[in-house]
Amino acid sequence: MEVWFTEDQTKHLRIGCRVREVLFSGQSPFQKVAVLDTVEFGRMLTLDNVIQTNIKDEFVYHEMITHVGLNTHPNPKKVLVIGGGDGGAVREIVKHKGIEKVVHVEIDQMVIDVAKKFFPELSSGFEDPRVEILVDDGIKHVKENKGVYDMIIVDSTDPVGPAVGLFGEEFYRSVFDALTEDGLFVAQTESPFFNSSLITQVTTTISGIYPLNRLFWAVVPTYPGGYWTFTMGSKKHDPLTVELNQGKIAALKTKWYSPEVHRSAFVLQPFVKELLPHK
Incomplete structure (x- = not known):
């Protein structure tokens, strides 16, 4: 059968x-x-x-949601991950030797437990002494921690159920307040083929809060359409103009992300550009 x-x-x-x-x-x-x-x-x-x-395609998503921002910020030391209970984002973050603290806030203990048991390739970063795991509400956490994080990663599920609040203006303003004065954040923002209105909504909202707003993309075969976007809100540092440390990136031992991919990920097709707010 x-x-x-x-x-x-x-x-x-x-x-x-x-x-x-x-x-x-x-x-x-x-x-x-x-x-x-x-x-x-x-x-x-x-x-x-x-x-x-x-197991087959996870590295694309996890490398892009982490390394693009971590290599845009010149010296990230404290990073917050909201969601992503599988641990893939944490695994990538702890590859950066300069990171001093990773706080991982996941609302569902069962997801963490399952990841530890069935996905050791993804959850290996949980064992790093720099990592603190909190089973809590990420929305509440950012409200309670102002000016703390150099980078915040919103590794959420789709905007339904417990993740709905992670796509709203109030949350993005709380993230802004939780960042240091030159901090930045990256969130997954769905497919331009099937979630175009969401991308327009999110990028419009973020561009009204953050001095810099950039959309970038990657290919994740099991996500709707295969073409997946991420949105960065930054207080100061621009991923388009940053000088990338080639040696540092090579030491990360990535499968998808590279200096060339970093730059090309921000090259948007005309139909995607049309989704963005025009100032």
């Missing part, structure tokens, strides 16, 4: 993966959590039947 996992990526689009085995299935206070051993992508984490990450 064939077993397939199917995700409704939009009301009119589905993606299906053949499953060897269901490794875990549980209901947390926030969402349904499952780990599947798929034929095409290996171990896969899903939340409420939506693909979050998998």
